[in-house]
Amino acid sequence: MSGGVDSAVAAARAVDAGHDVVGVHLALSRQRGTLRTGSRGCCTIEDAMDARRAANLLGIPFYVWDFSERFAEDVVEDFVAEYSAGRTPNPCLRCNEKIKFAALMEKALALGFDAVATGHYADIRIGSDGSRELHRAATWAKDQSYVLGVLTADQLAHAMFPLGATPSKDEVRAEAAARGLTVAQKPDSHDICFIPDGDTRGWLAERVGMEEGAILDRTGERIGTHPGAVAFTVGQRKGLDIGFPAADGKPRFVLEVRPKTNEVVVGPREALAIAELAGSRISWAGNPPADPATPFDCEVQVRAHGDPVPATARVEGGELVVTLAEPLLGVAPGQSAVLYVGTRVLGQCTIDRTVSAVTTLAG
Amino acid sequence: MPASPDAVYLDHAATTPMPSAVREAYLEALGLIGNPSSIHTHGQAARDLLETGREQVAASLGVDPVEVVFTGGGTEAVNLAIKGTFWSRNLGGRVATVGSVSRPRILTTRAEHHATLDAVDWLVRHEGAEVDWIDVDAVGRLSLASLEQALARDPESIALVTALWANNEVGTLQPVAEIVRLAHAAGVPVHLDAIAAYGAVPIDVHTVGADLVSVSAHKIGGPVGIGALVVARTATVEPLIHGGNQQRARSGTQDAAGAAAFGVAAGLPHDTTALAALRDRLIAGLLELPGVVLRGDPDPAGRLPGNVHVTFAGCDGDALLYLLDRAGFSVSTGSACQAGVAEVSHVLLAMGVPTEEARGALRFTLGPDTTPGAIDALLAVLPGLLERARSASVSR
Numbered sequence: 001m002s003g004g005v006d007s008a009v010a011a012a013r014a015v016d017a018g019h020d021v022v023g024v025h026l027a028l029s030r031q032r033g034t035l036r037t038g039s040r041g042c043c044t045i046e047d048a049m050d051a052r053r054a055a056n057l058l059g060i061p062f063y064v065w066d067f068s069e070r071f072a073e074d075v076v077e078d079f080v081a082e083y084s085a086g087r088t089p090n091p092c093l094r095c096n097e098k099i100k101f102a103a104l105m106e107k108a109l110a111l112g113f114d115a116v117a118t119g120h121y122a123d124i125r126i127g128s129d130g131s132r133e134l135h136r137a138a139t140w141a142k143d144q145s146y147v148l149g150v151l152t153a154d155q156l157a158h159a160m161f162p163l164g165a166t167p168s169k170d171e172v173r174a175e176a177a178a179r180g181l182t183v184a185q186k187p188d189s190h191d192i193c194f195i196p197d198g199d200t201r202g203w204l205a206e207r208v209g210m211e212e213g214a215i216l217d218r219t220g221e222r223i224g225t226h227p228g229a230v231a232f233t234v235g236q237r238k239g240l241d242i243g244f245p246a247a248d249g250k251p252r253f254v255l256e257v258r259p260k261t262n263e264v265v266v267g268p269r270e271a272l273a274i275a276e277l278a279g280s281r282i283s284w285a286g287n288p289p290a291d292p293a294t295p296f297d298c299e300v301q302v303r304a305h306g307d308p309v310p311a312t313a314r315v316e317g318g319e320l321v322v323t324l325a326e327p328l329l330g331v332a333p334g335q336s337a338v339l340y341v342g343t344r345v346l347g348q349c350t351i352d353r354t355v356s357a358v359t360t361l362a363g
Numbered sequence: 364m365p366a367s368p369d370a371v372y373l374d375h376a377a378t379t380p381m382p383s384a385v386r387e388a389y390l391e392a393l394g395l396i397g398n399p400s401s402i403h404t405h406g407q408a409a410r411d412l413l414e415t416g417r418e419q420v421a422a423s424l425g426v427d428p429v430e431v432v433f434t435g436g437g438t439e440a441v442n443l444a445i446k447g448t449f450w451s452r453n454l455g456g457r458v459a460t461v462g463s464v465s466r467p468r469i470l471t472t473r474a475e476h477h478a479t480l481d482a483v484d485w486l487v488r489h490e491g492a493e494v495d496w497i498d499v500d501a502v503g504r505l506s507l508a509s510l511e512q513a514l515a516r517d518p519e520s521i522a523l524v525t526a527l528w529a530n531n532e533v534g535t536l537q538p539v540a541e542i543v544r545l546a547h548a549a550g551v552p553v554h555l556d557a558i559a560a561y562g563a564v565p566i567d568v569h570t571v572g573a574d575l576v577s578v579s580a581h582k583i584g585g586p587v588g589i590g591a592l593v594v595a596r597t598a599t600v601e602p603l604i605h606g607g608n609q610q611r612a613r614s615g616t617q618d619a620a621g622a623a624a625f626g627v628a629a630g631l632p633h634d635t636t637a638l639a640a641l642r643d644r645l646i647a648g649l650l651e652l653p654g655v656v657l658r659g660d661p662d663p664a665g666r667l668p669g670n671v672h673v674t675f676a677g678c679d680g681d682a683l684l685y686l687l688d689r690a691g692f693s694v695s696t697g698s699a700c701q702a703g704v705a706e707v708s709h710v711l712l713a714m715g716v717p718t719e720e721a722r723g724a725l726r727f728t729l730g731p732d733t734t735p736g737a738i739d740a741l742l743a744v745l746p747g748l749l750e751r752a753r754s755a756s757v758s759r
Contacts, residue, residue, distance in 0.1 A: 027704045059364050063685055064704050110755030111682060 001025050001054060001062070003047030005176045005183045006119030006163060008054035012179055013162035014117045015058055022113070023055035023062040026104065028071040028095075029194060043193050050183050057180060067103055074098035076194055084208050086257035087334025088233045090147065090304065091192055097150040105158055115158045120144045123164030123343075124156060127286070132156045134285040134345040138165050146304045149338035149348040153286050201231040201239070213262030215242060218255065218271065229262045235272055235330030242266070273327035273357035277302075277337055278319045279349030288347065298339045298346055300324065302331050308340055320349035327357035370691040371737040375669055375730030376531060376559060377695060378581045381624075382631060382731070385584050389624035399617045400609055409619040416622030420591055423629035424576065425567035432592045432610050433622055437558040437579030439603070440592035441478040444554040444575040445469070445525055447600025447612060449486055452522040452552070454601070464491040466522040470513050470551075473713035474499045476531050478577075479556060480709075483525070492522070502660045503535040503714050511545055518549035528566065528576070531559035532697045532710040532726060533659030534670025543572045552598060558582055558590075562633050563667045574598040580621065584731075585628035589621035634731070639668035641729050641738055648742035649673050652749060658711060658724065669729040674716070675749060678723045683752035687725075690744050695726045723756075 001007045001023045014021045029043050048064060055062035075094050082089035105116045121137035122145040134156055137143040151159065166172055169188075176184035195203045204210075210228030217223050224242035226232065232239075236254040246252055246268065253272055256265040277300075289296050292315040299308035300322050310325035322337055331337075331354050339346040366372075372380070381389070397409030414428065421428040434440045453464045469483050469492055486492035498509035505526055514521065524546045529536045539555055546553045554575040557566050562583035568576050576593040580586055594600055594612055606614040643663060649655050654676030660666045675683060680696040687694050697708040711721040727741075 056364070061364055061688070063681075065681065066704050107682065107755045111686060111751065 001051035002043075002119070002189075003050035003054075003183065003186075004119065004189060005173055005181065005186055006121070007051070008058075008119070008181050008183050009172050009176050009179070010117055010119040010160075010162040011054065011060065012058055012175075012181070014160065015060060017162070019117075021058070021060045021117070023051065023058070023060050024104070024108075025051040025062070025064045026071075026099070027064050027066045027068055028075075028099070030068050030072075044196075050186065054181050054183060057182075065104065065107070067099055070103045071095070071099055071194075074103075079192075079194075080204070080207050082334045083204055083230045084259060085334075086229065086259040088332035089334045090336055091194070092304070093147045093150050093336050096148055101151055101155040101159060105155065109158060115160045117160035117162055119163055120148060120161050121163055121166070122148050122161050122345075124159060124161060129287070131287050133287075135164070136340070136343040136345075137161075137163070139168050142169050144304070145340075145345050146301055146306075146336070146338050149285060149336060149345050150283055151285050152283050156286060204228075204231050211262055213264070215240065215264050215266055218265060218267045223266070226264050229257050229259055229264050232257050232264050234332035240264075240266060269329065271356070271358050272329045272331075274324065274329070274331045274354045275327060275357035276321065276323045276355035277328075277331055277351050278321045278353050278355075279337055279351040280319060281350040282315065282320045282347065283349075284347035285345045295323070298341050300328075301338050301340065302328065302335050302351070306330075311339075313339055319352070320347075324357075366693070367691055370693060371741065372693050372732065373727045373729060373737075373741070374693050374695045375733075376582070376726065376728035378587065379584055379730045380732060381581075381586065382584045382628070384631065385586075385624050385628045388627040389586060389620055392620035392623040395619070397619070399619050400607070412623045413617050413619040416619070416624070416626030419626030420578075420622075420629045423561075423566070424578065424591075424593055425569045426576075426593050427596070429611075430568075430593050430595055432594050432612050433617060433625075434590045434592055434613060435615075436588060437556075437577055437582070437590040438478040440577035440579070440590045441476070441525075441554075441556055441558075442482045443592050443600055443603050443612060444577055444594075445479065445482045445523070446486060446603060448523045448552060448554065448575065448598070449490065449492060450601035451599045453490075466520055467491055467493045468495055468521045469493070470495045470497055470510065470521060470524040470546075471526065472497045472499045472505055474503055474505075474530060474532075474710045475525070475527060476556060476558070478558075479525055479527075495521075497526075499713050501714055502665070503530045503533045503658070503710060504660065504665075505537050505542065507538055507541050507545065510542060514545055514549040514551060518551060521549070521551045523552050523554060525554040525556070527559065528555045528557035529560035529564065529667050530659065530710060532708055533672045533714070534559070534667035535659045536560070536564065536665050536667065539573065540571050547572065559667065563635060563638075563669060568593050568595075575600070580625040580628060583628045583633075584631065585625040586621050589618055589625050591625070635668040638729055638731075638733070639663060641733055641735060642668055642671055644735065645671050645727060645729070645738050645742070646673075648738070649745070652746060654678075656720070658714070658716065669733075671727040671729070673725060673727075674711070674720050675723040675725065675752070676720065677756060678749060678753045679756040680722060680724045682755045683723075683725060683748060686748040686752055687741075687744075690748060692741055692744070695728070696724055697726055 025048050052062050075091050079089050079091045121142040123135040125133050125135050127133045136145045173184050191198045213229050214222045215224035215226050232254050250268045252266040255267045295312040295314040300311045301308040309328050311322050313322045333351050335351050336348045337351050338348040397405035399410040399413040417428045417431050421431045452466050495513045498506040543553045552574040555573045556577045558579045561578040574595045579590040600612045602612050604614050656674050658672045707721045
């Protein structure tokens with residue numbers, strides 16, 4: 001129970017369904033803020049109080065479990081390491097993989113619980129063969145199956161998403177209000193919870209050495225200076241401050257981040273187009289394809305709120321290789337490529353490399 | 364969710380139930396009208412209640428009523444003692460200016476309650492105070508040798524010594540008479556936080572000679588929201604709270620009903636012999652379990668009669684606390700703290716306990732309602748719960 005409306009209603013529905021429910025709030029930061037500021041973050045003491053009040057109202061026991069060390073190691077340090085390696089991590093996905101459906105789930109199961117229920121918008125359905133499948137939420141706009149795509153069959157076996165079939169967030173808020181939950185109108189949390197002011201670049205600068213370096217065009221010519229390569233993400237347009245327009249007058253985008261040489265390569269939007277991507281750390285959200293080595297049709301999504309695009313995928317040499325039916329923009333190493341078949345999440349990998357859809361080189 | 368009526372309460376150090384005699388006195392006093400500072404008959408009646416309570420509290424502490432300043436609780440008493448003494452010893456009531464701190468040093472230990480640690484930290488951050496950390500030994504007892512060394516070094520620069528009468532987490536009784544003797548020999552006043560010790564061991568302030576002693580009503584069966592600071596006739600503290608001078612060192616309308624209830628609680632007899640016997644029964648049973656280490660003084664005479672503090676090797680204290688709670692036993696990992704997160708005990712760390720071992724800490728504090736049957740029931744469920752809690756702790 002984060003202290004937000006979603007987990008409060010999820011807990012209420014689990015109680016209504018007749019389960020023996022215990023509210024658990026995760027303490028993920030050692031230096032917690034006292035009060036929530038706007039919609040930033042989700043881990044203040046005020047949030048813990050909100051969660052406790054919701055549990056009180058539902059008549060369920062409530063505990064705060066401290067996973068701050070695990071969170072620091074598995075999510076925050078991973079986030080810094082990935083950026084330092086020129087990659088673009090998704091900490092929410094990592095938190096689901098390592099904390100909520102790993103550290104928390106293991107502790108809960110060992111203490112005698114059967115499942116971890118969360119307020120995520122995603123659906124678990126029973127497939128034709130009786131196995132559990134992860135599906136998109138009924139409300140596409142709130143669908144969080146992307147950040148859950150990393151869950152395995154074992155994790156899904158002990159996961160519950162009571163909000164998955166809800167048609168809209170408004171309905172969840174209305175239900176919270178009808179239940180008398182004080183968090184009914186609490187704003188949604190956005191951004192990265194451990195960067196409460198939303199300034200990712202400033203936060204990174206405090207943790208990794210930022211040094212000025214070269215901005216290069218695709219021919220390797222230096223066209224500007226950046227304050228530190230690790231703060232940049234492939235596909236980023238803002239914050240380049242090159243000072244003069246490209247010859248063709250088109251905006252420039254980050255095409256590549258090279259942390260070893262502290263270089264950022266930029267170019268036109270169309271140069272971001274990717275024809276193929278490949279990654280490791282493969283996981284299957286339920287039954288894997290019968291023969292993963294044989295190319296299979298699917299859709300791939302590379303961002304939490306991106307649109308899925310048609311593709312064929314195969315496992316080859318330990319990599320998941322995804323060939324896109326149409327070029328995809330803004331694909332950065334470190335992101336998760338989540339495969340779907342219809343609404344079902346098939347599995348995912350962490351993107352290691354991409355193959356450009358553009359063959360000609362021009363500055 | 365209300366606690367089950369069958370649940371066993373073993374967290375008396377956090378707060379202890381109000382006995383019926385106290386509750387009756389409190390309710391009766393709450394029915395009376397009158398501000399003790401008013402001159403009329405209603406006021407005089409309230410004043411009578413208040414001063415009767417003050418006399419009872421004074422008697423329980425071995426001091427004169429005029430030395431008892433009622434506060435809004437134990438934490439306020441500690442703050443008034445430390446900040447008030449620091450200010451009176453340095454500024455003499457004048458406005459602080461740069462260089463006006465002639466006695467910046469506060470001598471204390473890292474095993475104090477947060478009321479002390481945070482008040483001292485505030486003085487360091489805002490008022491130019493400096494801390495001399497006095498050692499504590501492996502059982503949590505202040506080192507007199509370490510104190511003596513610190514006192515010998517420029518005693519004129521020391522504002523005060525502040526120490527516990529008994530440690531609130533591990534229950535270790537402190538050498539209070541020796542602390543006062545050493546400090547007074549160096550001309551330094553002493554505050555003793557007796558909040559955990561009050562009601563459990565005799566607190567004879569005049570015999571010990573302390574300048575300031577903090578106590579709290581709800582730890583002995585009185586109401587929450589009232590405590591007292593003993594301010595010896597010879598001591599001066601700058602007030603924290605201004606407005607009306609109703610008491611020597613504190614302004615604000617005095618809580619006659621609270622004082623009346625506090626007084627009744629202070630006068631109740633405490634059967635500490637029976638409590639100590641139950642404590643020793645629990646300790647003996649716990650030590651038969653694998654990987655259990657008793658923290659604090661193993662000598663029964665050296666620890667609070669109701670305190671059992673152990674660490675369970677390879678087990679997160681909060682996992683075992685959860686399982687015990689679900690089985691109907693309310694225990695503690697140490698001091699309660701903000702937002703319900705169990706921190707690794709700073710007291711255990713100060714005693715030199717490694718962090719990994721300190722994670723497995725649980726404190727059981729017994730009180731007048733604790734029965735032998737409850738202790739046996741606890742010891743009966745513990746082995747199974749401990750095994751389960753250990754299996755939930757391996758993933759760290």
